Amino acid sequence: MDVDDRGGEEAAEYEVKKMEIKIRKLEGDEMEFVLSGANPAFANALRRTALREVPVMAIDEVEFKVNDSAMYDEVLAHRLALVPLRTLLKGYNLPGECGCREGRCPKCSVSLTLKREGPVTALSGDLKSTDEEVVPVSGSVPIIKLEKGQHLELTAIARLGFGKEHAKWQSGVVAYKYMPVFELDEKACDSCGACVNACPVKIIELAGKKPKISDIMLCTICKACAEVCPPKAIRIGSDPTKFIFHIESAGGMPPEQIILKAMGVLEDKLNEFSKQVKKL
Ligand SMILES: [Zn+2]
Structure with a gap:
């Protein structure tokens, strides 16, 4: 440089x-x-x-089918969002830039399902992804302890996002x-x-x-x-x-x-800035 x-x-x-x-x-x-x-x-x-x-993947939405655990849906969703996921450098659109508009198509989102029955501790490794390359970085992050007879069944949607929006998207x-x-x-x-x-x-x-x-x-x-x-x-x-x-x-x-990636983003911003200045 x-x-x-x-x-x-x-x-x-x-x-x-x-x-x-x-x-x-x-x-x-x-x-x-x-x-x-x-x-x-x-x-x-x-x-x-x-x-x-720098955009990375994180769980952004959770649909609960069954949650008999001691935790509220919102708390579990927050815990799931903070589980780091592997991010493909190329291959996914940012939700705002995807033609689907809803942020739910295979080009801009990944579904991860979890189904467990107690007594057990549900772990990040129990999340089954639709993309084998977008999976939890570690399979041993505890999500919730389920007692005997408690069920947990959910579908989580992961999307690309930025650290400036939420810490879950911080690389x-x-x-x-x-x-x-x-x-x-x-x-x-x-x-x-x-x-x-x-x-x-x-x-x-x-x-x-x-x-x-x-x-x-x-x-x-x-x-x-x-x-x-x-x-x-x-x-x-x-x-x-x-x-x-x-x-x-x-x-x-x-x-x-x-x-x-950060250097690329900076370069793009400076190019855009110089383009705008030339228009003045
Ligand atoms: Zn899409």
Whole structure:
């Protein structure tokens, strides 16, 4: 990605950097990457778009045929809605954009049925889906405990939706922090080692008698090292052009897809914005 489109005399006043992403960790539902050459506004736009505007599947409507359980229909429907479902990246229409208008056709919805009789604990894994790829991420989420003789029979309709409408449609958790910066005044430092003991995440070591950081990304910017330093030789700051992002998917889609999709949404919005501006 390139941010160099300011042009003219103004551009000369800025040091225009290329945006870069370096993946630090990508394991299962978790991802960590460093975004550099950006600014807080862009980092926050990316975070908010990933949280609010990446569509995922969730149960949106429940029809109860029988509910003898101790819970009201509404409470059970709410519990079902919060069960994360796997989301196909392509293949379903958003209910508002589907030709059927009702949001109930196979192009924009998936039906999941559940039928259990107590004594048993009904689990998310008991939901039988009409699409074998849109199923609960985990089969072991308890929905309701049924006592002897209690029946539960229902049909749930899952649809695509956005986190900005309801938390059940949030694709995961996306957060970032500024890149920490550790500065040492080597002349003032007397190698007392107080900072080594004060650091709660233990990333300072005395290498060649002067404090060195083993992994700056683990720094929480608590400034404990700077506070205990007798000659005040340490300064802790943060770089407002570098961000450490952490993404944890709810399981509906891989974390890298959440970010890619969020970038696509941002790009579409900016294209639309520039189209509107050109019309002025
Ligand atoms: Zn439809």
